[in-house]
Amino acid sequence: MICKLTKKRQRILSIINGSSVPLSAGDVHALLKKAVNLATIYRGLHYLELQHRIEGFTILCTREGAVRYYFKKENPHLHFIHCEVCHTFSPFRGCLREKLMNKIASELDYSIHSHVLYLTGVCGSCKRSN
Amino acid sequence: MICKLTKKRQRILSIINGSSVPLSAGDVHALLKKAVNLATIYRGLHYLELQHRIEGFTILCTREGAVRYYFKKENPHLHFIHCEVCHTFSPFRGCLREKLMNKIASELDYSIHSHVLYLTGVCGSCKRSN
């Protein structure tokens, strides 16, 4: 009975892997045209994150409130900056994992499982159209 | 009519500034012995964050769910690592603001307002008591 990466979970994974920006459970639901139940999407995203097939972070934004977003796993690690005006995400390169690892190793007796980093600000076009 | 930093908000600020770890609205409420209404604490924390007197991040943890935590503003900037087993936070030094600024400046046309960074892992004593 090892039937874990089911068809529906594969569809969810494809959606995440096909997106250049982080997606919420509701986003995935909409992109799948509601062919998959929302609760199933939540469970699928949990499963995929637990399997380390996707990554996620929870952000509080003025328009959406507190929502968890998921994005594809890449190497080097992706991070995002969120525009406070138009509420879009842009990826940026430059993962700091190694520096963080060194910091922690020298300062604290922890084993690191994940690091969450995102920025907020105002994107170029919102700056200009202000 | 500029009566913004009221006594209750000052009490909230004192609680945050007096803590070495991030606190949720509920934590502040408990520490104030429920002398201040929970809704007032939520509003106070919003106000203080908007005034850049405190900082915050929203984290999803297996025990508490998605909760927003607030912590004191320091220079250099504080960040935290969260133990997935005992659910405590530990501060660590080594803010990456400057490196991030340089990254963004060279890659994207954004102005950065804030950066959220936290780590998750397992702390030393939980590693050993496993």
Next chain:
DNA sequence: GTCAATTTGCAAATCATTCGCAAATTAATA
């Protein structure tokens, strides 16, 4: 003190997320 503006307490509402359970699907086996 008076007054207009702001803040607070209370209870109800909100909303992303989770959960219970029966039906459907899956994978292993005969």
Next chain:
DNA sequence: TATTAATTTGCGAATGATTTGCAAATTGAC
């Protein structure tokens, strides 16, 4: 390919942190 036990799914209801509406209390300016 039928059987079966385990897992997953859909649906609706529940959860729980956070927000909101409104009347009462507090604030700062005069």
